[in-house]
Amino acid sequence: MIRARILAACGVALGLAFGVDISAQAAAAEFSAEMVQTGPQGEISRGKMYVAKDRTRMEMTQQGQQMVHIQDAARKVEWLLYPDQHSYMERKGTPGAPSGQVMQQTGADSNPCAGMQGVTCSKLGSETMGGRKAVKWEMTFSYQGQSMKSTQWIDEERGVPLRQEMPNGQVTELKFVGMDSIDGRSVEKWEMITSRPNQESTRSYQWYDPQLQLAIRQEFPGGYVSELKNIRVGTQPDSLFAVPAGYERIQQPQTGAGQPPPQMPRVR
Secondary structure (H helix, E strand, O other): OOEOOEEEOOOOEEEOOOOOOOOHHHOOOOEEEEEEEEOOOOOEEEEEEEEEOOEEEEEEEEOOEEEEEEEEOOOOEEEEEEOOOOEEEEEEOOOOOOOOOOOEOOOOOOOOOOOOOOEEEEEEEEEEEOOEEEEEEEEEEEEOOEEEEEEEEEEOOOOOEEEEEOOOOOEEEEEEEEEEEEOOEEEEEEEEEEEOOOOOOEEEEEEEEOOOOEEEEEEEOOOEEEEEEEEEEOOOOHHHHOOOOOOEEOOOOOOOOOOOOOOOOOOO
């Protein structure tokens, strides 16, 4: 099972997301893969991903600088490595959910608000959405001093929200299209449709790998594509998920009053 949870806006609201960018808890198998992102003009950026039990490593280049992001969920720590400078930053506590697409294993009956501050969930029952069994949940949260509610229907088999209704009138639906094949891997194709009042609906597509329990390809509005290629399932060495000897720890830069600290970068 997978659950997608994200705080988004109309300031703060609960949205849908899942895909290539994963947390250590999300993967069902250890593997390595190449991360490839393609823009609407054909521009390509690449990185590497390594996933082991409760741990992930993502290698990337940002603004010409090589960076490595390691998450260790069991130890509740994450590191950002700068190989060129032999230095790193560390952040302790439960690693934050990656921005964008997150698929985490859980059951549809599990409280989708678990671990989310200021948000409460009430189970309303079971319904059928598009021929699939779903559990209906109502979420209550506060925004700018006002209490707001959002409703979502979570798929019993996959644990993803099949439909979500937001207080600002936004509705997001996730529909199963059918089975497909990518690089010899059997995957499920899903369509996500988001509609907003007085605006055209937007559509995106995701190809979900049941063995890995995450999406290995996504197509977004505007011509953006994010995918995993050259997937190799197998045990990953422990050395990939540790700070190398000789690296110097540096502190995150200080921010001005009222400004949030910089976030560990995420690859999407």
